[in-house]
Amino acid sequence: MRPAALSSLLSVVAGAGVVTGAEIPISLNIQAPASAISQRHVPQFVSYSFEPAFWVEFFGEPDAPRNLTFTLLNHLHARGARPMIRTGGITMDSMVYSASQTQSVVRTENGKGGIYRTTVGPAFYRQWNSFPEGTSFVSTLNFGNASVAIARDLAVASYRAQRDKIAYFELGNEPTNYPSSRWHGSTEAYVTEWKSFTSQIDKAVDGASHGRWWASSATTDVTSLHVRPSDLIPAGVNSTGEVGQYSIHSYAFATCDPTRERRATIANLLNHTDLVRYADVEIYPSARAAMDSGAQWTVGEFNSIACSGKPNVSDTFAQALWTADVELIYAVRNATSVHLHQGATLVFQSNQQLNTPGDDGSPGFSSYSLLYPVNSSKRGEARVLPVFVSQLLVTEALAGGVSIAALKTPDGAKTNEFSAYGIYADGRLVRLVVLNMKPSYQNSGAKEVGSLAVDIGKHAGATVKRMTAPSVDEKDSAKVTWAGQSFRNGVAVGDLKAETLGANEKVVVRDSEAVLITFK
Ligand SMILES: *[C@@H]1O[C@H](CO)[C@@H](O)[C@H](O)[C@H]1NC(C)=O
Ligand SMILES: *[C@@H]1O[C@H](CO)[C@@H](O)[C@H](O)[C@H]1NC(C)=O
Ligand SMILES: *[C@@H]1O[C@H](CO)[C@@H](O)[C@H](O)[C@H]1NC(C)=O
Ligand SMILES: *[C@@H]1O[C@H](CO)[C@@H](O)[C@H](O)[C@H]1NC(C)=O
Ligand SMILES: *[C@@H]1O[C@H](CO)[C@@H](O)[C@H](O)[C@H]1NC(C)=O
Ligand SMILES: *[C@@H]1O[C@H](CO)[C@@H](O)[C@H](O)[C@H]1NC(C)=O
Ligand SMILES: *[C@@H]1O[C@H](CO)[C@@H](O)[C@H](O)[C@H]1NC(C)=O
Numbered sequence: 478m479r480p481a482a483l484s485s486l487l488s489v490v491a492g493a494g495v496v497t498g499a500e501i502p503i504s505l506n507i508q509a510p511a512s513a514i515s516q517r518h519v520p521q522f523v524s525y526s527f528e529p530a531f532w533v534e535f536f537g538e539p540d541a542p543r544n545l546t547f548t549l550l551n552h553l554h555a556r557g558a559r560p561m562i563r564t565g566g567i568t569m570d571s572m573v574y575s576a577s578q579t580q581s582v583v584r585t586e587n588g589k590g591g592i593y594r595t596t597v598g599p600a601f602y603r604q605w606n607s608f609p610e611g612t613s614f615v616s617t618l619n620f621g622n623a624s625v626a627i628a629r630d631l632a633v634a635s636y637r638a639q640r641d642k643i644a645y646f647e648l649g650n651e652p653t654n655y656p657s658s659r660w661h662g663s664t665e666a667y668v669t670e671w672k673s674f675t676s677q678i679d680k681a682v683d684g685a686s687h688g689r690w691w692a693s694s695a696t697t698d699v700t701s702l703h704v705r706p707s708d709l710i711p712a713g714v715n716s717t718g719e720v721g722q723y724s725i726h727s728y729a730f731a732t733c734d735p736t737r738e739r740r741a742t743i744a745n746l747l748n749h750t751d752l753v754r755y756a757d758v759e760i761y762p763s764a765r766a767a768m769d770s771g772a773q774w775t776v777g778e779f780n781s782i783a784c785s786g787k788p789n790v791s792d793t794f795a796q797a798l799w800t801a802d803v804e805l806i807y808a809v810r811n812a813t814s815v816h817l818h819q820g821a822t823l824v825f826q827s828n829q830q831l832n833t834p835g836d837d838g839s840p841g842f843s844s845y846s847l848l849y850p851v852n853s854s855k856r857g858e859a860r861v862l863p864v865f866v867s868q869l870l871v872t873e874a875l876a877g878g879v880s881i882a883a884l885k886t887p888d889g890a891k892t893n894e895f896s897a898y899g900i901y902a903d904g905r906l907v908r909l910v911v912l913n914m915k916p917s918y919q920n921s922g923a924k925e926v927g928s929l930a931v932d933i934g935k936h937a938g939a940t941v942k943r944m945t946a947p948s949v950d951e952k953d954s955a956k957v958t959w960a961g962q963s964f965r966n967g968v969a970v971g972d973l974k975a976e977t978l979g980a981n982e983k984v985v986v987r988d989s990e991a992v993l994i995t996f997k
Contacts (some may be wrong), residue, residue, distance in 0.1 A: 481741040492646035497987060498925025499906075503889040504586055504891065504932040507906055509882035509899050513809075520559035521613070521644075523804065526778040528566035528820030528854050530595045531840055532582045533848045535819065539581070539604040545859055546850050548967035549868075561610065563615035563777060563816050565694075567823050568595045569650050570621025574630045590834030590841070591824040597631070598659045603636035613689060615777075618678070618915040620649025623659070625674055629681045638988055641686045645721050647691040647777070648674055653700045663699035664712050686717065691724040694777055697759040706763035710770050718725065722813065723767040724777030727803075729755040731783035743795040743949055747914040747989075748892040749802060756806045764810055772976055776807050776815040778946045785822045785832040792862050794946035794957050794989065795916070796845060800867040801944065802896050802912050804941035805874070808881045809898070819846045821852055821978040861967060863951060866959035870944050872876045874900060874910050874993050884909075890929060891915075909933060909994040917988040919948040928987040938997040940975040949989035 485542075529534055537543035553560060567872035571594050578598030584628035585594040605614055617637040618628040632646060652660075652667060660666040671692070676698030679686045693713050695705045706723035714720060730746065731737040745751065760776070781799050784790050790796070800817065821840035822832040834841040835854040842849045842856050847865050849856045875881065884897040893916040896921050917926045943961040951957055955965040978984065978994075986992050 482555050485719065496962075498927050499983065500928050500930040501889050502930045502932065502983070503887040505887050505897060505909070505911070505934075506885050507899055508908065509884060510677050513882040514550055514651060514880065514901055515809050515880045516811045517878045517880050518808060519813065519878070520557055520611075521561045522559050522875050523553060523872050524561040524563070524813075524814040524816045526563040526565050526816040526818045528568055528818070528823075529564045529572055529582060530551050530568035530584050530592050531821050531842075532564065532601065532604045533580070534821075534840055536604060536607070539600050539607060542604075542607045543850055544866065545848055545861070545961070545967045549847055549861065549865060549964070550609055550612075552964070552969070553868060553872050554611070556869065556872045557876045559611040559613070561613045561615065561816070563617065563647070565615060565617040565647060565650055566818060567650055567826060568592055568932050569617040570619050572597060572617070572619045572631065573627055574598075578633070584840060589824060590822070590838040593685070599634070599638065602635050605639050605642050608612055612642070614639065614642050615647050616643045617646045617650070618646060618648045619623065620652070620674065621655070625677050628674060629678050632678045632682050634832075643689075643763070645691045646675075646678070646689055647694060647724070648678075650694055650778075651696050651726060652704050653695045653698055653702055655702070657701055660702055664703050664708050665673065667702065667704050668709060668712050668714050671714065672717060676717065678899075679719065686719050688718060688721040691722055691775070691777060692720045693763070694726065696726045696728065705775060707766040710766045715770075720772070721961075723772055723774045725760060725763050726773070727755075727760055727779035727807075728783035729759075730781055732787045733784035733827040734829045738787065738831050739835045741787045741790060743790055743916055746781055746790065746795055746799045747915075747916055747949070748893045749896045749912075749914050752799075752803055754805060755808060756803075761810055764812065768811060773813045774811070775813050778816050778818045779803070780818045780843075780845045782828040782845060784827055785820065785843035787831060788844045789950070789952075791845035791864075792947065792952055794863045794951045795949045796864040796948070797838055797944060797946075798912060798914055798989065798991060799868040799956065800864055801865060801870050801910075804867070804871045804897070805898050805910060806883075807880065808875060809883050817847070819843065821995060837912065861964050863946065863953065863954045863957040865964050866944050869959045870910070870942075870991060870993055874898070874908060875940070877902065879907065895929070907996055910984050910991065911984065911994070912991040913986040914947045914989055915988040919950050926988050928985050930983040930985050932983050933994065935981065936978060936996055938979055939978045940995050941978060942975050942993045944991040945987070946989070
């Protein structure tokens with residue numbers, strides 16, 4: 478190891494202007510036992526959930542698509558990803574279909590951004606044709622109004638318009654958050670009503686039932702109603718064979734109330750030990766129950782901080798490190814897809830939340846989204862946020878039907894600040910991902926930034942792509958890069974840069990940086 482003082486004189490990382498300090502040498506054990514290696518991943522792994530009330534802000538109308546959002550999807554498509562789009566979230570539970578409406582989506586609101594109803598017309602389903610080829614959808618149905626007719630009309634309209642693009646139907650969002658008067662905390666009452674609706678809708682759609690439903694869609698909040706997949710499977714939710722996949726929602730942090738808001742810090746978001754704890758304690762038991770019953774499971778909606786994120790946390794580069802790590806944590810645990818949620822503040826979600834809509838009731842876009850899709854009084858100019866680069870990293874890491882395993886934290890690295898994954902094709906190690914999760918802040922007073930010098934053993938001609946920013950709290954996505962390119966206005970700026978490693982060269986990963994290493 479070079480003395481810190483000397484190395485700080487010598488190494489100034491070009492572009493970012495960051496002065497690097499002490500390098501901690503570590504040696505990565507790239508072996509993983511066969512039982513730790515995941516299933517082969519599909520091109521749908523990196524997927525999304527879009528709040529239907531804000532659909533037009535994100536996607537425009539069929540004859541006027543919103544260029545910025547589609548440009549981002551095209552970057553993923555070009556890398557082989559085929560995201561599955563769930564048109565879901567809280568507002569699907571007050572969604573209705575109107576055959577005579579010309580616009581895709583119309584919100585019925587009070588003057589302060591409270592949404593009573595979201596009405597979709599034929600253009601909403603027609604617009605699915607604007608998505609890149611191979612995009613599939615989860616057609617979401619309103620369970621909130623407790624009306625078979627409302628849910629059935631949505632199902633039938635979507636099926637008539639887009640039967641080939643519908644991968645699954647989903648009835649209701651987060652039943653855990655419904656008024657307790659609906660099922661009085663009874664799992665059985667929930668299952669009975671869910672089955673009654675889904676069987677009636679199946680009859681109306683095409684008379685058949687072929688395992689096309691997502692089931693559960695529960696959160697991990699502590700509520701009197703227990704309807705996570707691990708509760709619904711033993712309760713016989715699939716006794717009539719309608720379930721296609723089990724879906725669970727993952728939000729470990731929140732700004733829905735002041736107590737949780739205080740915990741939603743960059744330091745806590747990047748504590749890898751805690752991210753793994755949440756996944757293993759809250760999500761994995763449902764995943765295990767699904768896999769034990771021979772079923773697939775999916776993270777049907779997730780993001781870092783519930784109730785639309787937290788400015789200065791989820792709109793920084795920290796969100797990119799968080800998203801990359803969490804998506805890979807769920808890839809290791811065999812999620813079939815992970816649907817990163819996109820939307821805006823929902824006034825009726827909580828009366829003590831941090832976020833608000835614009836003063837005129839216009840959308841207060843969620844600061845955890847990939848982008849602010851249009852200019853807005855609340856968030857300023859339309860632009861891509863720092864998190865976007867994480868989607869390129871994960872897409873490239875999992876491209877080509879590979880499997881993934883978490884690697885042991887090497888001596889010298891701290892388990893809460895370090896995360897690494899081996900990626901395998903037919904049992905052969907083809908790539909590595911290393912995340913240095915240690916926060917390195919803009920104005921921390923530290924003169925130099927530390928790094929890990931990772932020994933990955935013998936390799937010849939391996940290449941490195943880097944996800945980086947000047948600091949963990951960087952908010953300007955023009956300064957946030959993946960393989961040398963930034964994406965503030967959607968288009969890639971800068972030359973694509975992959976570093977080629979010398980035969981025994983170590984991979985230097987600065988604090989708050991991640992790399993994808995590809996072997997020849
Ligand atoms: C994921 O699935 C594979 C089989 O494809 C299995 O070997 C592995 O143990 C599973 N991992 C987890 C964490 O359940
Ligand atoms: C977005 O606009 C740019 C420039 O006007 C154009 O080159 C690009 O093809 C458009 N992309 C999409 C997805 O429409
Ligand atoms: C659906 O339920 C919501 C909330 O209870 C209510 O405001 C709305 O009027 C209902 N919509 C219809 C079409 O019944
Ligand atoms: C539900 O049951 C049907 C019929 O037995 C089966 O084909 C399907 O795989 C099951 N779905 C799940 C998610 O287990
Ligand atoms: C990180 O999370 C773990 C597990 O929740 C916790 O025990 C530990 O105190 C946390 N570390 C820091 C530095 O907050
Ligand atoms: C975010 O940080 C900026 C600059 O440090 C500050 O002016 C602003 O009040 C912060 N916003 C919130 C919501 O904390
Ligand atoms: C959005 O804001 C930018 C910067 O202020 C401006 O150049 C652009 O014209 C605005 N776009 C629309 C559609 O108003």
